Amino acid sequence: MNTQIEKIISELKEQIKLKEEKASKLVLEKEAEEKLYELISFQEWLNQEIENLKQEIVKKAESIRKNFNGFVGEKLLFRFYRPKVFYKISNISLLKKEFILEVVQKRANSQTIKEYKEKTGKLPEGVVEEVVPAKLEVKIKAEKYEENEAEPHTA
Amino acid sequence: MKKMRLSHTLLNLWIRGEVDRAIDYYFKLNKFEPTQAMIEGLAIDKAIQEEIIGRKKLPDFLGGERLINPKPQLKLEIEHNQYFDFVGVIDCYDEGRIYEFKTGALNSFNYLTQEQTKLYAYLCYKSNLPAKEIVVIRYSQKENEFDWSNAFVSEKTIDEAINFIDSVAPEIYSFFIEKGLL
Numbered sequence: 294m295n296t297q298i299e300k301i302i303s304e305l306k307e308q309i310k311l312k313e314e315k316a317s318k319l320v321l322e323k324e325a326e327e328k329l330y331e332l333i334s335f336q337e338w339l340n341q342e343i344e345n346l347k348q349e350i351v352k353k354a355e356s357i358r359k360n361f362n363g364f365v366g367e368k369l370l371f372r373f374y375r376p377k378v379f380y381k382i383s384n385i386s387l388l389k390k391e392f393i394l395e396v397v398q399k400r401a402n403s404q405t406i407k408e409y410k411e412k413t414g415k416l417p418e419g420v421v422e423e424v425v426p427a428k429l430e431v432k433i434k435a436e437k438y439e440e441n442e443a444e445p446h447t448a
Numbered sequence: 449m450k451k452m453r454l455s456h457t458l459l460n461l462w463i464r465g466e467v468d469r470a471i472d473y474y475f476k477l478n479k480f481e482p483t484q485a486m487i488e489g490l491a492i493d494k495a496i497q498e499e500i501i502g503r504k505k506l507p508d509f510l511g512g513e514r515l516i517n518p519k520p521q522l523k524l525e526i527e528h529n530q531y532f533d534f535v536g537v538i539d540c541y542d543e544g545r546i547y548e549f550k551t552g553a554l555n556s557f558n559y560l561t562q563e564q565t566k567l568y569a570y571l572c573y574k575s576n577l578p579a580k581e582i583v584v585i586r587y588s589q590k591e592n593e594f595d596w597s598n599a600f601v602s603e604k605t606i607d608e609a610i611n612f613i614d615s616v617a618p619e620i621y622s623f624f625i626e627k628g629l630l
Contacts, residue, residue, distance in 0.1 A: 363557035365599035
């Protein structure tokens, strides 16, 4: 890597570390929120830049040959997934039978399994347990209104 | 010391556990009737070759790209080490670019992440042919459409090819010796 860029990235990492230290006090100090906001804004900017870059890579690849599918590098795999078309039922009463596929779905009965587990201390045969891990989320508030909040009445 | 002549097909059959087919393939005892897909694939291969030889370009169904000095179906054979030779046929070699043409359901990226094209880069390297880039172009008969993926050849590509051979071939060799096949 270019040494000048290496130096800039190294300095940036140091700055980010300092901000992280301050931002970790979010629920303790008022000023911490601003530091966390700066970090998340930077992350969003960088994500957007990389998204634009990916589009540009595809554009350049397709200028050589259409239907670019991917690139295999020493450190990176770049893959282009093309859009796929799926169909969803919008009004079943209007849909002719030939366009409907009936599927029998079988799911584990969480309620009876939970009761069985509580009673016996084990899972019924043929069932495995999967746990959705705990998750922390932080995002930038929408400028005008909170997401999912009704728009206030205007006079 | 008896030497084995390896190819990507032999190595691939072996890692898939298809020992009987690997033996049949090695001794050219092909008992298998070609499937419809294989017959179609061969016809497409023929059309590609004819276009490359006749017009120095890829057929339109693969994008119609102009080629410089193409060598279709380039067969290369090298000595890997004292136990093994390695042979392969590159679909088309053109001024440092290795083209591999595929048909079927898997897309070009899937093929490119497999070992075959790395082995071809290794063949070029050992044959003193410059290999800078690998391009896999997959043609889907079903959709009448192609897609492509590429990779640049580096020392790592060659190392990976050598490692692949060294991790599979000795087992085949031992088996063949043990069974009196060599």
